[in-house]
Every structure is written in structure tokens, then in C-alpha cells.
Amino acid sequence: MSADDATADPGADAAADSSGEGGAAETNPYTLQRGDGEGGADDHHVFWADAVADRVETRIERRIESGERDPDDPIVIKGGISPSGVPHLGNVNELMRGYFVAAVLRERGHEVRQVFTADDRDPLRKLPRTLADLDGNLVDLGEVNAGALGRNLGHPYTDIPDPFGCCDSYGDHFATIIAQSADAMDIPIDLLSNTALYEDGTFEAVTRYLLEHRDRAREVLSDYQDSVDADGDYVPFNPICANCGKLTETVTSVDVDSEARSASNSRAGSEATRETTTAATVDYECTDLEAGEQTIEGCGHEGTATLREGKLPWRFEWPAQWEALDVDFEPFGKDHAEGSWPSGEDIARTVLENEPPVPMVYEWFTLDGEPFSSSEGNVALVSEVLELIEPEVLRYFFAKDPSKARDFSIERLDQLVDEFDRFERIYFGEIDASEDEKRFAERVYPLVVSEPDPDRIRLSYTFAAVLGMTEEPSIREEIARTEGHIPDDAPEWAVDAALDRVEHAQAWARRTGNEFDYELKRAAIPAHDFDDATGAALDDLADFVADGGDDPEELQGEIYETAKRHDVPVGDFFAAGYRLFFDDEQGPKLGQFLAKLDRDFVVDRLRRER
RNA sequence: GGGCCGGUAGCUCAGUCCGGCAGAGCGUCUGGCUUUUAACCAGACGGUCGCGUGUUCAAAUCGCGCCCGGCCCGCCA
Numbered sequence: 001m002s003a004d005d006a007t008a009d010p011g012a013d014a015a016a017d018s019s020g021e022g023g024a025a026e027t028n029p030y031t032l033q034r035g036d037g038e039g040g041a042d043d044h045h046v047f048w049a050d051a052v053a054d055r056v057e058t059r060i061e062r063r064i065e066s067g068e069r070d071p072d073d074p075i076v077i078k079g080g081i082s083p084s085g086v087p088h089l090g091n092v093n094e095l096m097r098g099y100f101v102a103a104v105l106r107e108r109g110h111e112v113r114q115v116f117t118a119d120d121r122d123p124l125r126k127l128p129r130t131l132a133d134l135d136g137n138l139v140d141l142g143e144v145n146a147g148a149l150g151r152n153l154g155h156p157y158t159d160i161p162d163p164f165g166c167c168d169s170y171g172d173h174f175a176t177i178i179a180q181s182a183d184a185m186d187i188p189i190d191l192l193s194n195t196a197l198y199e200d201g202t203f204e205a206v207t208r209y210l211l212e213h214r215d216r217a218r219e220v221l222s223d224y225q226d227s228v229d230a231d232g233d234y235v236p237f238n239p240i241c242a243n244c245g246k247l248t249e250t251v252t253s254v255d256v257d258s259e260a261r262s263a264s265n266s267r268a269g270s271e272a273t274r275e276t277t278t279a280a281t282v283d284y285e286c287t288d289l290e291a292g293e294q295t296i297e298g299c300g301h302e303g304t305a306t307l308r309e310g311k312l313p314w315r316f317e318w319p320a321q322w323e324a325l326d327v328d329f330e331p332f333g334k335d336h337a338e339g340s341w342p343s344g345e346d347i348a349r350t351v352l353e354n355e356p357p358v359p360m361v362y363e364w365f366t367l368d369g370e371p372f373s374s375s376e377g378n379v380a381l382v383s384e385v386l387e388l389i390e391p392e393v394l395r396y397f398f399a400k401d402p403s404k405a406r407d408f409s410i411e412r413l414d415q416l417v418d419e420f421d422r423f424e425r426i427y428f429g430e431i432d433a434s435e436d437e438k439r440f441a442e443r444v445y446p447l448v449v450s451e452p453d454p455d456r457i458r459l460s461y462t463f464a465a466v467l468g469m470t471e472e473p474s475i476r477e478e479i480a481r482t483e484g485h486i487p488d489d490a491p492e493w494a495v496d497a498a499l500d501r502v503e504h505a506q507a508w509a510r511r512t513g514n515e516f517d518y519e520l521k522r523a524a525i526p527a528h529d530f531d532d533a534t535g536a537a538l539d540d541l542a543d544f545v546a547d548g549g550d551d552p553e554e555l556q557g558e559i560y561e562t563a564k565r566h567d568v569p570v571g572d573f574f575a576a577g578y579r580l581f582f583d584d585e586q587g588p589k590l591g592q593f594l595a596k597l598d599r600d601f602v603v604d605r606l607r608r609e610r
Numbered sequence: 611g612g613g614c615c616g617g618u619a620g621c622u623c624a625g626u627c628c629g630g631c632a633g634a635g636c637g638u639c640u641g642g643c644u645u646u647u648a649a650c651c652a653g654a655c656g657g658u659c660g661c662g663u664g665u666u667c668a669a670a671u672c673g674c675g676c677c678c679g680g681c682c683c684g685c686c687a
Binding site for chain 2: 030081082084122123125224225226227290313314333335336338339340342363364371400401403404406407409414415418419422433434436437440459460462463465467483484485515516556557560570571574586587588589590
């Protein structure tokens with residue numbers, strides 16, 4: 001990883017890169033995009049998670065061989081976010097990318113534990129403009145007690161009261177939403193509270209170690225952060241002020257019993273060698289905290305804190321989590337790739353003398369072409385999205401190449417669903433596809449859908465949206481059947497499951513207000529203004545229906561005939577029908593639809609009587 | 611300014627690791643389903659593969675230079 005290598009001759013470089021001994025290839029978070037050059041053609045996987053799993057296996061095999069790892073220990077995959085506000089769809093990367101790697105490793109016979117940290121000891125730095133309640137409703141800051149929140153700037157999330165009053169704390173509230181999201185997508189995770197890990201002592205040994213070796217810690221970090229002076233007095237610990245409850249950065253002295261650990265060069269079993277007997281403490285002064293534009297004022301209190309009463313700065317906290325939780329793999333967003341990953345890797349190796357996990361960068365995606373932003377209102381909660389599409393469709397989205405920036409388009413969700421449906425049909429061999437598509441579908445589909453069943457039925461998403469025009473389940477089913485979307489011999493469970501999509505698609509049509517957003521106006525007749533010929537034609541059609549015309553095909557044909565008889569352009573006549581029944585210019589295939597409604601209503605409406 | 615990732619049809623994306631005729635779906639257009647709309651069937655249209663250059667018999671693919679977008683190099687995650 002040394003930059004000095006750049007001047008070496010190219011041949012030597014190539015040899016070094018492919019040596020595969022825990023060097024560059026494995027810890028480069030971008031290796032997915034490059035291939036790791038280890039085995040040529042055989043190494044190429046159609047699914048990125050297989051390539052990652054290879055690297056995780058290489059890591060654990062090497063560590064078992066060198067005695068640094070117990071073969072019976074489960075593989076640990078971690079993700080984590082700060083519960084600072086609405087956890088949006090982008091945060092699902094942290095869950096799903098890890099999940100796919102976990103699933104592949106389980107398939108290969110490994111025991112895998114997927115942990116997820118709520119980094120909830122982080123301080124609230126600014127007030128989010130938008131919050132969310134536990135039912136998935138977005139709530140404006142003005143609707144909660146913003147003043148109470150404002151007084152808690154600088155406090156750890158877990159020390160701030162829940163603005164909704166339903167959870168133990170602000171942090172707990174948003175961590176609960178994360179847990180709900182994971183559950184809704186059927187991702188089994190161990191959700192860990194960072195605060196709890198500090199309080200129960202999980203981080204104590206590594207924190208103490210970092211304080212004992214704060215000279216080295218400072219020196220390493222200074223390579224990455226200009227604000228840290230290698231010879232200065234930076235201390236990698238932020239105590240919580242006992243007086244005002246804010247996190248503070250000013251540590252005035254450190255008291256650790258350095259005799260408690262002697263064998264710092266023994267790398268085996270980090271926790272084992274980092275047992276402590278005497279409580280370590282730091283003295284601090286509660287000074288101002290710079291948070292972006294604004295300053296959070298300190299109270300000036302001078303006090304003493306134990307190592308459980310504060311937190312490590314992020315650049316150290318991350319590698320500390322790897323060590324304390326024995327993390328083998330962690331995906332992270334591209335914002336970390338050139339910042340905290342290189343420093344974290346260096347801190348793990350140079351300061352903690354521990355091997356960092358296998359890394360993987362994922363690209364961010366946008367929502368309808370714009371970056372996620374809770375302040376701009378451009379957010380989508382997982383629960384919201386799952387009202388529009390099935391979980392498997394969302395899981396499919398995250399099975400795609402993580403290195404590509406993508407747009408999650410709610411406007412064009414039908415495209416994503418169509419793509420998923422095609423993916424599914426390719427898996428079941430129902431349609432022809434390229435070899436690449438087949439290989440991808442065969443590999444990935446079973447990881448996306450928990451119980452593949454060739455008898456399942458998928459209504460096309462846009463057709464399902466069309467069926468959303470009526471709330472009547474029997475009409476939905478009949479139309480789907482007569483239009484040939486449901487086979488006669490379909491089992492009942494498959495029919496029910498297929499029709500469930502109507503609820504999703506209907507919610508989508510309503511949310512976007514697109515061309516599929518129409519509903520039968522049963523209660524009252526929409527405003528209308530027809531010329532005499534159209535009126536007469538409608539009366540004529542009403543008579544046809546009143547006389548028993550309820551065959552879908554015949555009725556559809558009769559609409560054309562009636563229009564012709566009265567010299568009304570066919571398009572205009574259909575438009576009249578859509579106006580009367582949907583208050584719209586367009587709608588579903590009218591004959592088939594009217595044939596399903598109760599006759600008296602149709603006749604009266606055609607006569608403009610109700 | 612330096613580093614990193616991305617850029618392929620109107621849209622969403624495969625293909626780039628390993629060079630071999632530029633692909634799919636959707637959309638659009640035309641026709642069909644004995645009479646526009648969703649679906650279905652057939653066909654058509656649609657591309658300087660960001661730009662340039664080098665290597666090669668051959669480059670979307672490999673090298674170099676550049677352009678555009680994003681991220682990092684302050685804080686925070």
C-alpha cells in the first residue's frame with residue numbers, strides 16, 4: 001500500500017499485487033472493480049458477493065493458520081449507521097450488501113453473524129428538518145418539540161429524549177426504525193447499540209489501549225488529518241461532561257495503569273491481552289464544540305470520566321469496533337473510501353496491531369435523480385418503498401453491482417419491477433436470455449427470493465396498477481382472468497399473492513399521480529359536457545347494456561359500433577366513457593371493465609342519471 | 611490543486627476482469643390480435659460505447675492524456 005512503490009519497475013509492482021498474502025489486493029476497497037488477479041478466468045464471478053466471499057475466506061483461512069482465529073468462531077459481518085434521523089433507502093446498503101455476502105458464506109457452510117451497530121453515542125450536531133414516527137410517517141421538525149431537541153445539541157443520541165415519546169431515547173427511536181426496516185426486508189441482524197457497548201465495557205480494553213498508546217495513535221492519525229499535530233496533545237477520547245451532558249474534546253490528562261498490560265506485542269486474542277484491573281480515567285474541561293458552521297457551547301466544567309463515560313472519535317471508533325466485535329467484512333459508502341478507511345486500516349494495523357476486515361465500497365444512489373436529503377425532503381423510508389413494491393424487488397435492486405451509481409426512481413418504479421419479473425422468468429427458464437443474464441439469475445435469484453416457486457404468478461406492475469381502479473377484489477380477479485393474466489388452473493394461494501401486487505401498484509399510481517392513477521367514481525357522477533350526438537350514443541349504449549349486453553368482447557365491440565352509428569369519433573366516445581366512470585381522459589379497456597360492474601349502475605351512469 | 615469511483619440507445623441497465631460483428635428490457639413508430647388505450651404477438655427506428663491518442667490483424671474492453679458528474683483530502687458519520 002506504500003506510495004513509494006510507484007517508482008519501482010512495473011514488473012515488480014504486478015508481482016507484488018498478485019502475491020495475495022494479505023497485501024494490497026485484499027484491503028483495497030475497490031478490488032471488486034479490478035479483479036484481484038489471483039486466478040485468472042476461474043475467479044470471475046457473475047455475482048459480486050461471491051468475489052467478496054472469496055476474499056473473506058482467504059482472510060479467515062490465513063488467520064486460522066497463524067493461530068489468530070479459532071476455527072469455530074463465526075464469521076462476523078458488520079454494518080452501521082448513526083441514528084441521527086430518518087434512516088432512508090440509501091442506508092439499506094449497509095444492511096443488504098452485508099446480507100448478500102453473509103448469505104453466500106452461509107451457503108458455503110460457514111456460520112455467519114451479521115451485526116449492525118447503531119452508532120448512537122455520536123452527538124447530535126444539528127437539528128434534522130424531517131423526522132419520522134415509528135409508523136413510517138415523515139414528520140416536520142416543527143411538529144415536535146424542537147426547542148427540547150435544540151437544548152440537546154452536543155449530547156449523545158441515547159441521552160436525548162425521544163421527541164415522539166415512544167422510545168427510551170432519540171437514538172433508540174431511530175434505531176428502532178432501522179430494526180423494523182431490516183425485519184421488513186427479512187434480514188436477520190444483531191442490532192447493537194454503541195452506547196451499550198461503551199457502558200458494558202466491550203470497548204473498554206481497546207479504549208484503554210489507545211489511550212496508553214496515544215502517542216502512536218496521534219502520529220498515525222496526523223498522516224490523515226492536518227488538524228492533528230503528530231507532536232501535539234491530541235487525545236483519542238471524547239468524555240461526556242458530567243455537568244451538562246455534552247461530549248467534549250478537551251482532555252487535559254490521562255490516567256491509565258500502564259503496568260496492567262505488558263504483552264502489547266502479542267497479537268493473539270486482542271481482548272485476552274487487554275484485560276484491565278484498574279479503572280482508567282481522563283480529566284477534561286468542557287469546552288466549545290465546533291459542529292460545521294455552528295459552535296455548540298461547552299459549560300466550562302472540569303471533571304473526570306471513566307472510559308465508559310465517553311466515546312472514541314470516529315476514526316478510532318471504527319477500528320475499535322472491528323477489534324472488539326471481531327469483524328471480518330464490512331461494506332461502506334464511497335464517502336469512507338478515501339477518508340476513514342485508509343486511516344482506519346492504518347490505525348488497525350499500526351496502532352492496534354490487528355488486521356482490518358475485508359472492505360468493500362458501495363456507490364451511492366439517488367432518489368428520482370436527486371441526492372437523498374432529509375432537509376430537501378428527498379427521502380424515502382424503507383417502509384414507504386415497501387408499500388410500493390414487494391421486498392424481493394427491493395432486495396433485487398441491492399443485488400446489483402455496488403460499484404455503479406444508480407438512480408432509484410419512484411416515478412419509474414415499473415421499470416425496476418419489470419426488470420425483476422424478467423429476472424425471475426429467466427431463473428425459471430420461461431423466457432430466453434443471454435448467457436450472462438441466465439448465469440446471473442441462476443446465481444442470485446435464490447438469494448433474493450426465499451422460497452422460489454415456479455407456480456407463482458406475477459401480474460405486470462402497470463396492469464396491476466390498472467386493476468387498482470376498483471377496490472372490489474372479485475372484479476380485480478375477474479378482469480385479470482379474462483385478460484389472460486391468471487391461468488384457469490392457478491392455485492388459490494398464487495392468485496391471492498398475484499393480486500397483492502395490486503395494492504402496491506395502486507399506491508404507486510396514487511403517489512406519482514401517473515397515467516395509471518384512476519379510480520372508479522362510483523359515489524357521484526363527474527362533471528361532464530357532451531354534445532347531442534355523444535349523449536344520444538351514450539343512451540344507445542345504455543340500452544344495449546340494459547338489454548343484457550354483458551359479454552366483455554361484445555360490449556367492447558358495441559362501443560365501437562355505437563360510436564360509428566352516431567358519427568362520434570371512436571376516440572371521443574371512449575373519452576366520454578372515461579369521463580363518466582373515471583373523471584379522466586383515459587382508462588382501462590372499457591368494454592371488459594363495464595361488463596364486470598353491476599348492470600343497473602352502468603346503465604344509470606351511461607344515462608347520466610347518477 | 612492531489613487521490614479515488616463512475617460515464618454504453620430517449621429511459622433503466624448488461625457486456626469491460628479475459629480484446630473478436632454493439633446487446634437486452636422498457637419507451638417510440640408500424641402492423642396484428644375481425645374494430646385506438648393496459649396486456650399480448652410480429653417488425654422497424656434508435657449508438658462518434660464521454661473525447662483524443664497509443665498498442666494490436668482486431669479496442670466499449672488494455673496503456674496514456676483530457677472532459678463531465680460524484681466522493682475524499684476540514685468537522686461529522
